[in-house]
Amino acid sequence: MTDAPHSHEPILTIDGLHKSFGPVNAVDHVSLEIRKNEFFALLGPSGCGKTTLLRMLAGFETPTGGRILLEGNDISALPPEKRPLNLMFQSYALFPHMTVxxxxxxxxxxxxxxxAEISRRVEEIMAVTDLGQFAGRKPDQLSGGQKQRVALARALVKRPKVLLLDEPLGALDKKLRERMQLELKRLQHEVGITFIIVTHDQEEALVMADRMAILKDGKLLQCGSPEDVYETPADRFVANFIGVMNFIEGVVGSDGIFNAEGLKLATGTEIRGAATLAVRPENITVTGGSFGIGGKIVDMAYHGLDRVLHVKIAASATPLQVRVPANAAVPHTVGDTIHIAIDPDRTRLFKN
Incomplete structure (x- = not known):
């Protein structure tokens, strides 16, 4: 198994896929192209349709409408065992009476x-997933992380064209989960198989995915690289769902300037009228002087490398979150009055 380059050529095409359960549209006419050798994340809150979509890809749910094309061939009607896709469940579903x-x-x-082929493949995948020393153990003799690797290796050993993963790290504790995120990414890169992962964890998707799709109420809201989705969210829901975002309500005048109480920003937007300004905590700076937007620190949170200041300003009904280095030269305390500046080039505007 060798490193495989990314390709812009689609391996899986989801064409107007629809699934309804009675009056409820669990997946609402979703269309996506997933590329060869990429790590693709389906992301969204509980009940958004991401697991139903994955189960349709695997063949465990029958679409109400639309098509699933694998390398141009329609596989929508194929049973699960006839599809060159493997689904790895969160529960791992290992056989307890069998060795690794x-x-x-x-x-x-x-x-x-x-x-001979079985033996060769098993030895090869155990080497890639670092499971050789556990070959003779049974699942109840393994840790959570080791079980996760066995389940992954069992899916990979069949060499599927696409590996589907449904919340594969959900049962792991935080530290192991973070380590296994990097491990999954490394394995995907080494084996050169397209991975499609379902997760509700935005940080997990940001760390692992080459591209991600955001779903809500069965609808596709945005698809793009983690950087694209984080920096240029398509709407307010995506902006709020991915990472931390501050929102300020205001009005954009005929001159294109966003106005809120004590705040004016030349945004260059084509939006006019009532609008919401969205800005990330890292795109707000403490000016260190008396210029900028005045505000009062009402709370603080220490995060190791940085601190998050909760700053109440007149323009916002809720305090803004402002990220500053933990070792900032000028320490801040709750109750301090400070001045902040917002980078207009790093904001997003959404029409109300």
């Missing part, structure tokens, strides 16, 4: 591969 090696070999045995 037997768990990995089981699917290949069901495919009636020659014993």
């Amino acid at each position: 090696a037997k768990n990995l070999a089981y699917g290949l045995e069901m495919d009636r591969l020659p014993k």
Whole structure:
């Protein structure tokens, strides 16, 4: 297995896919192209349709409408066992009575591969996933992270064209989860298989994904790289869902200037009338002087490398979150009056 380059060529095309359960549209005419050898994330809050979409790709749910094309071939009507896609469940679903090696070999045995080929593939995937030392152990003798790797290896050993992962890290604690995020990304890069992961964890998607799709109420809101989605969210929901965002209500005049109480910003927008200004905490700076927008620190949170100041200004009903280095030369305390500046080039405006 060698590193595989990313490709802009689609391997999986989701064309107007729709799934309704009675009057509820769980997936509402979603269209997406997922590329060869990319790590793609389906992201959204609980009930947004991401797991239903994944189950339709795997063949466990029948679409109400639309098509699923794998390398140009319509697989919408194929049963799960006939699709060259593997689904890895959050529960891992390992056979408790089998060793790690037997768990990995089981699917290949069901495919009636020659014993020598099975042995070679199992040894190869155990080396890639660093499971060789656990080959003779059973699942109840493994840690959560080791079980996760076995489940992943069992899915990869069959060499699917696409690997589907449904909240694969949900059962792990925070530290192990963060380590396994990087491990998953490394393995995906090494084996050169397209990964599609479902998660509600925005940080997880930002860390791992080459591209991501944001879903809400079954509808696709935005698709793009983590940087695109974070820096240029398509609407207020996406802006609020991905990362931390401050929102300021105001009005854009005929001159294109955003106005709120004590705040004026030349945004260059084509929006006119009532609007919401969105700005990330890292795009607000403390001026260190008496110029800028005056405000009062009402709360603070220490995050190690930085502090988040909660600053109440006249223009905003809720305090703004402002990110500053923890070792800032001028320390700040709750109750201080400070002045801040907003970079207009790093804001987004949404029409109300």
